[in-house]
Amino acid sequence: xxxxxxxxxxxxxxxxxxxxxxxxxxxxxxxxxxxxxxxxxxxxxxxxxxxxxxxxxxxxxxxxxxxxxxxxxxxxxxxxxxxxxxxxxxxxxxxxxxxxxxxxxxxxxxxxxxxxxxxxxxxxxxxxxxxxxxxxxxxxxxxxxxxxxxxxxxxxxxxxxxxxxxxxxxxxxxxxxxxxxxxxxxxx
Numbered sequence: 001x002x003x004x005x006x007x008x009x010x011x012x013x014x015x016x017x018x019x020x021x022x023x024x025x026x027x028x029x030x031x032x033x034x035x036x037x038x039x040x041x042x043x044x045x046x047x048x049x050x051x052x053x054x055x056x057x058x059x060x061x062x063x064x065x066x067x068x069x070x071x072x073x074x075x076x077x078x079x080x081x082x083x084x085x086x087x088x089x090x091x092x093x094x095x096x097x098x099x100x101x102x103x104x105x106x107x108x109x110x111x112x113x114x115x116x117x118x119x120x121x122x123x124x125x126x127x128x129x130x131x132x133x134x135x136x137x138x139x140x141x142x143x144x145x146x147x148x149x150x151x152x153x154x155x156x157x158x159x160x161x162x163x164x165x166x167x168x169x170x171x172x173x174x175x176x177x178x179x180x181x182x183x184x185x186x187x188x
Contacts, residue, residue, distance in 0.1 A: 002186045005076040006033045007084035012042025014082035014103065014174055019049050021179035028186065031074050036061065036086055061089060068092050078186055081140065085117055088140050100140040101185065103178050105170045107152055108136040112145030122163035122170070133157050133166050135173045137181050151181050
């Protein structure tokens with residue numbers, strides 16, 4: 001059985017989509033959902049899907065080895081960041097080299113880096129009159145949105161599109177492709 005750990009910071013719509021995609025697959029298991037925000041709706045989604053969830057603070061993640069040790073004991077085949085906003089610490093990246101992936105709501109290397117998430121990305125895409133946006137699924141390294149690209153999918157950005165329109169198009173791509181890429185990586 002393939003064991004996956006999900007990290008999220010917010011509502012968890014991608015988490016819900018991933019869990020739903022694999023719910024009838026006996027070879028796949030989300031062992032735990034880890035969250036840095038005790039008020040995030042993803043915790044409710046975890047509860048509704050009978051998946052263990054745990055919150056942690058900055059000290060447990062960056063200064064101590066609590067999260068690292070939990071991951072070691074869980075022994076994930078893949079760690080998936082699904083709307084997780086903190087930069088990953090080097091000790092976890094070293095321990096799980098090429099086993100941590102992230103999804104970004106833009107076509108990297110454009111619109112990546114610190115502070116570029118969610119509506120910030122879509123507002124920038126519209127403000128710069130881009131004709132394309134999309135998603136990038138990439139490995140996580142020590143820099144924001146800088147790891148090797150695994151997969152990209154794009155959508156058109158029309159001149160009349162608002163940031164919300166772009167967000168909806170990007171979410172559609174996320175929901176379609178993120179679980180499929182996770183499945184592909186787990187089966188390699």
